[in-house]
Structures are given as C-alpha cells and as structure tokens.
Amino acid sequence: MKNAHVLIADDEPSNLELLRELFNLHGARVTQASDGETALRLARELKPDLILLDVVMPGMDGYEVCRRLKSAEETRRLPVVMVTGLGALDDKIKGLDAGADDFLSKPVNAAELLTRSRSLLRVKDLNDELEGAYHRLAEIASYTNGLLSRFDPYNFDAGASLHELMEFLLGPGETSRARPERVLLLSGTDNGSWNGLLYYLDDNKVTFRNLAANVTQAEIEPLFMGHNLVAWNRGEDFGPAPESGIWQRLGEPPPQRNLVAFRSTQVGVVALDFRKRVGPYDAQVLSALVATIHFFLKTISSQVQEVERAFLYTIGALARAAEYHDEDTGDHIMRVNLYAEELARALGCEENFVRVLGYSAQMHDVGKLHVHPDILRKPGRLNAEEWEEVKKHTIYGLHILGDDPRLAMAREVAISHHERWDGSGYPHGLAGEDIPLSGRLVMMADIYDALRSRRPYKPPFDHDTAFKIISKGDDYLKPEYFDPKVLEAFCDIHRRIEMIFESDQ
Ligand SMILES: [Fe+2]
Ligand SMILES: [Fe+2]
Incomplete structure (x- = not known):
C-alpha cells in the first residue's frame, strides 16, 4: 500500500474524506474526484494504481466511468473497485458488465476495503512488471536489430558499440523506471x-x-555474492547488502536502492539504483545485452578481422614475391596501393571501393611471376620477342589470381593497368570507359611511382618533373593516355601523392 496512488470518486464529501484518511493512514497517496467526468479525466491523466468508484454520481455514473476506462487501451489495466449499494445484485451484475475488478458494499468496511485494495495493488504491480518487461524486450529487440543492420565486421568499433549499449541501458526512454542511474563495467585483464x-x-x-x-x-566478489547473476534490493531481499570495499576504493557511493549484476569470465556489469524494485528479470536483460555485444566483439568481429589480416598478409606476400625479380622498386607496391586509394577518394568513389582498391592495386604486376627472370633483369633494351613476353604479365596475372570474388578487383587491375584512355595500351587496346576504373587509377599510380624511381633506363625524377611529364607529356608519355577525370584528380591532390612518396624514402 505504501506509495500507492489511489483515485477516489464519490459525490458525498464525508465519504471522500473518510476514505482519504483511511488510505493516507496506510501510506497511500490519494486524489479525489466528486463527479464522474472529473474521475475519468484524472484517471486518464494520472494513471493511479487503484480507482474507487461510487456508482451513483451526478452526470456520468460510476458504471459509465468504469466502462470508458476499461475500453481504452491506456487505462484498461487500472484496477477499478465499484462501491455499490448494500447487497444490490443488479448493481454487481451491471458493474461486472462494465468491467469492474471488485466490489464493495456501502457502508464500507475498512478492513475489507484495505484487504481488497492490497490484493488489487499486488496484481497491478505484477501487471506493471510484465508490461515493463514486454516494453524492455521490444526495446532490446530493436536495439539488437539496429546493431545487426549496422554491423560491419571490418570496421567494428568496440568502444563505440559499448557506448551505444550504455546509452541503451541508461538513456531516457519509455521504460525509464527500468533504467539504472549508474553502470559499472568491469573488464578482466590477462593478470586476473x-x-x-x-x-x-x-x-x-x-x-x-x-x-x-x-x-x-x-x-x-562481494558484488556478485557468489553468483553470476544477481538482483538485490536494499532492505528487502534476504542476505546483507553486497557491500564491497570496491566503492571506497573507486570513490563511488555504494548502491542506494538496488543493484543488478552479471558477470562472465571476462566481463562484469553492475547496474546500480534503478528507479524501481529489481528482480531476476533485470539481471537477465543485462546478461542478454552483454552477451550480444560480446558476440559481436569477440566472436564474429575478431574472427573476421583475423581472417582479413591473414588474407591481406597473403596477397601482400604474393605481390612482393612478384616484385622480387623486377626493377629495384623498394616499396613500390605499397605506395601504389596508397596513391590509388587517394586518387579514388579524390574522385569521390565509395569508401568500400576505396578500401578494396587499397589492397588490390598492389597485385597489378603479379603476372610477372610467370615472366622469366632473365628478361625482367635484363639491363639493356628488350628485343621485340622479349617485350611481347613482358606484356603478357597482364594476362598471366589473371591466371594467377584465379576466380575468387575477393580478388575480382585485383584481376581487373592486373589485366587493365597498361591500357590507355586513347586505346594505345595493351594487352587488348581498350579505350575510354571500356577500361575498368580500377585499372585507370592504378595506371596513374604506377606511372607516377615509376617516374619517381630509378630504373635501368632512366634516373629518378623529382616530383615537379614527374608532375610536368604526367600533365604535359614528354617523348614517351602523353596526357591522352590517362582518363581525364583521373588526371584531374591527380592534379588536384598531387601534393598529397608527393607526400606519400616522400614519407616512404
Ligand atoms: Fe605492369
Ligand atoms: Fe608497378
């Protein structure tokens, strides 16, 4: 009865006063109404825990008020007690019809009224809890749905996800009573x-x-009282408060009202001071949420990232192996990755395209694994036959890269990075947009880096010379070789391209 809010409707002031005193005496809060319309309005506005309705009132009578309350979604769960004339069976049938939860006969017996009220309040409490649970479950479902739909294993940000989880746990919302004031997150370290x-x-x-x-x-340990899942209310539950030296150590006050805690081997979550009584259900919610995050964080994300690391390492090793017999190019392939990425970004390509190009570009010359080292290392000019063989590295690249979808862009790059916009390139003499964008970007990146590097047939050029050759052309190179948009992007960001080269020296 303590803290319960009771709405009493009666047109007789002395009755009202009597009932108010009785409820007040037992710690309940009372709102009064002296006619049906007022009772209905107050019930809708204040959502009391219990409603006492006199049957006979001026204007709208008790039956009508009850009928309206019970037929509206937002008020139909409020318990209603009809106060009827002594032993009037008709009245009770009409009351049942209107959906009343209980009846009292006038003159009201105090003990009977209190007993019935208590039992209705208990039912209401359970109903509230059930409804709160339902809402919280719906919230959790939409929270995890959101997490799933945005989940990107390549870029999983554990900190941000944790923050989001805490926003969900603590943030204001429909079920604000079901939220704690503080949450202590414990994470285990390797030393225990x-x-x-x-x-x-x-x-x-x-x-x-x-x-x-x-x-x-x-x-x-005391926070968990020897369990993995704990819900504790001050002054109510068995056992002493889960007092722990930890609060003093952390400079935090201990829980004032209640505590819900969950732990696994690596994670502990302690939620403090919900604005309601807590129960095992709250502990389950907590554990479900933590399990969700854990699942994303540890299981999927770290596995995907591990596979991804292995994949990137493997193709990097393949690219370096292909470079082994080539000109002394240092970290040429890594720089080509970076230039291509920057150029793609400058062109406004999608971030996913940029990311894939960032590891595919390095595969451009992987076909050189099939070209004889004597040709690759020949110091002088190549004869026509040797040159034809070198040109085939584009096609060999296709064979080496196979048909895995993850290497689709790498294959594109391998076959097309010597094609030219004006159609004068090899191996197929493709022109314009028939050349895949990835190939057009890598061709620009590859040529810039070749100009900056020492080759058997040329000295390394400084950036300004390389920039001039690319934008204005020379005896060997024409600006027409490049996709005009890629060339424009290069001219826009050439200083950043220069920085990539310089920072690698
Ligand atoms: Fe090449
Ligand atoms: Fe290259």
Missing part, C-alpha cells in the same frame, strides 16, 4: 585483475570515467 569504467547520465548524455585499475577478484 579487473579494470573499471563507470557510466552515468550527465545532462542527459551518457558519460563515463575511468576508475582505479587493477581491482582484485576479492574486491569484486
């Missing part, structure tokens, strides 16, 4: 101790501060 972050709302924004590191297992 724990690090702590405390999350809380500051001016409606989720904020956190780093707590003392290296919390021992013994210090956090």
